[in-house]
Amino acid sequence: MNFFIDQLFIQQDHSEGGLPLVGRHMIERIDLETGEKLPPSVNQKILEGSFSTKLTIRCDGTRVRVEGNPSRWQRIDNLFGLQSIDECVEIYNHVLAFYNLPPFTKNTRFSHRQTKDGKPSSLVGNGAEITLIDWTKNHEVGKGREPSFIRGLSSMQIGRGRKPKLYPDGNTCNWGEASTWMMTKLYNKATEFKRHLLKAQRKKIGVEPHVLEYITSLIDYCESVGVVREEHSFRQTLLKRHNLQFYGIVTEQDFYQHLQDIENAMKTINISHDEHQSIAHQLIASGAVDTLRKANVTMSYFSMWQHGTDLRNILSQSNFYVHKARLKTIGIDIAQQFDVSRMCPTLKRSEVIEVKPLRVPDWYKMPVVAESNILPFRAYA
Structure with missing residues (x-):
């Protein structure tokens, strides 16, 4: 065990x-009624x-x-x-x-202790x-x-x-x-x-x-x-x-x-x-960007895309393809409509824990x- x-x-x-x-x-204790010395x-x-x-x-x-x-x-x-x-x-x-x-x-033996009336033995x-x-x-x-x-x-x-x-x-x-x-x-x-x-x-x-x-x-x-x-x-x-x-x-x-x-x-x-990693840190780890500032900018556009925004309507064509290329390196394609059932972009690994002595x-x-x-x-x- x-x-x-x-x-x-x-x-x-x-x-x-x-x-x-x-x-x-x-x-030291004394019973005040009887004067008896107590333990x-x-x-x-x-x-x-x-x-x-x-x-x-x-x-x-x-x-x-x-x-x-x-x-x-x-x-x-x-x-x-x-x-x-x-x-x-x-x-x-x-x-x-x-x-x-x-x-x-x-102990070599045990016995029932005398108890007050109504109390369990x-x-x-x-x-x-x-x-x-x-x-x-x-x-x-x-x-x-x-x-x-x-x-x-x-x-x-x-x-x-x-x-x-x-x-x-x-x-x-x-x-x-x-x-x-x-x-x-x-x-x-x-x-x-x-x-x-x-x-x-x-x-x-x-x-x-x-x-x-x-x-x-x-x-x-x-x-x-x-x-x-x-x-x-x-x-x-x-x-x-x-x-x-x-x-x-x-x-x-x-x-x-x-x-x-x-x-x-x-x-x-x-x-x-489960091991999670932010989009910004994934971008840096993959080499898609070389500064945290660039990673955070791309992550902000990812968040907008994740909430249903069509980035083509707010970014110039060249800028759109810059961020698309960065996100593609970590498996995210912002040219497609976001589908939550098909991806979990911050979950890097999920493993069942094996318990051993x-x-x-x-x-x-x-x-x-x-x-x-x-x-x-x-x-x-």
Whole structure:
């Protein structure tokens, strides 16, 4: 399936309590009616690793929670990432050990949780619970064809009537952006790399030369083959509805049946990539004229002819044949009446986009959990 994990939020409750408090600050709470001391409220601590990567961690004494992108942690990029949940949890457990917190453990059983009257029953396990997970993969669509591919799929609803939202630049499309169930996303990976690189370059510390060289190579590679990233973000409502929250019981394959919306959409539509060029630029490219001014003059007469004007009535005979000769070099004959059904003078090429899984280049540095776990990190905030 070529999917890997792009983001993972996971937590585990320890009913016996007594765990170290981890966060930025804590708020003590007391029940004003009974005077009973309530569990403290602890906010999250942000950790920063190499290459400006971040995770968040929190423990209020009983619940341990980590949020972040394990495939990106301590790495320059995440064009390709970790394919198993176990690898992601191994990275998180290394961080927990630094704060003397117990590791996330696999569920071996689950049972029904006691709920209030009138509320539906829910399940609770004896291990870690996944509250959000993003699955992603890369498509190779061809150089310069990313916007055409994204715009083509943005014309379709996917899943159960999830409507598309195409961003104005045409490089991103979301389905179910504000959903508590699931969000699906397509975006131009090279464009995303450029945005993050520009943001990093604006910082005081800038970008180290070897990092800049590697990111530039990634951008060049993504642009050369046309990389579109497909992402599926599974929110807590969907995870609980399909019992996908139990780490250790659920497998990677259990998620795959829910990752078919984009694949199914691609099976029902042929997306073409069209290349357009103005009449003026076609005239220059063909050598019919040597200046843009001459090209624009001829293009203006072409527009008049296109709207039904007989140019013989407004041009001298010699001038008419000058513009006729120029336009003939790009396949337009203004001596004939314009027929829109027989020509599309600005369309240079139209090709059906072929979609392939993205190949991993030989020079690409794949994620290695052991390497991520030996690199230092610090509390950021």
